[in-house]
Amino acid sequence: xxxxxxxxxxxxxxxxxxxxxxxxxxxxxxxxxxCADAQTTLVAxxxxxxxxxxLNLIVDRGLQAIFSIDATTRDxxxxxxxxxxxxxxxxxxxxxxxxxQAYYVIDPGAGAVFTIDPQTGNRTELSGxxxxxxxxxxxxxxxxxxxxxxxxxxxIGTRSIIRVDRET
Numbered sequence: 001x002x003x004x005x006x007x008x009x010x011x012x013x014x015x016x017x018x019x020x021x022x023x024x025x026x027x028x029x030x031x032x033x034x035c036a037d038a039q040t041t042l043v044a045x046x047x048x049x050x051x052x053x054x055l056n057l058i059v060d061r062g063l064q065a066i067f068s069i070d071a072t073t074r075d076x077x078x079x080x081x082x083x084x085x086x087x088x089x090x091x092x093x094x095x096x097x098x099x100x101q102a103y104y105v106i107d108p109g110a111g112a113v114f115t116i117d118p119q120t121g122n123r124t125e126l127s128g129x130x131x132x133x134x135x136x137x138x139x140x141x142x143x144x145x146x147x148x149x150x151x152x153x154x155x156i157g158t159r160s161i162i163r164v165d166r167e168t
Contacts (some may be wrong), residue, residue: 009088010048017132039103042062043063044060044062046059046060047096047106047143048096049097049103050071055070056068057079057103059093060137064081064091065078067079074102078081078159079116079118080122086123087122087123088120089110090109090114091109092108092109093105093106093107093109094106094140094142094163095141096143099145102115103143106142108140109136110125111140111153114128121139126164127164137157137162138155138157140155140157141155146163150163150165
């Protein structure tokens with residue numbers, strides 16, 4: 001178990017370092033541009049997930065953005081941020097999961113889970129201050145996708161795991 005944990009941590013660091021090397025000057029970023037074209041540097045990468053189509057997703061809290069890196073070609077793209085996509089703005093995104101059709105981002109600054117359209121970068125609040133019927137988030141830290149398709153949000157403020165149904 002320890003070796004597996006070390007390997008996973010090494011892989012996460014390697015992907016973030018590779019991405020950081022490919023991403024030097026976020027100010028130039030344009031929608032749909034590759035990270036190399038955008039000349040972006042990761043500021044505070046907080047979460048990472050792998051998608052079924054071979055993309056590694058990275059959430060950067062400092063840039064308030066999500067990037068995708070193709071595992072084969074190493075092409076890097078800005079997926080969603082204030083510069084790409086519409087909908088509620090990120091405040092401090094820290095975690096991401098995917099079901100292969102959409103990305104789900106947890107943002108403790110916004111107190112919400114967002115659904116992200118991978119093609120457009122558009123953001124919709126799935127659960128949070130203005131949507132959903134469950135308890136309000138307090139201090140959320142991470143998100144996971146459960147076997148049945150629901151999402152689990154880990155909230156250290158309420159010391160609970162909150163289930164979020166993607167359909168309701």
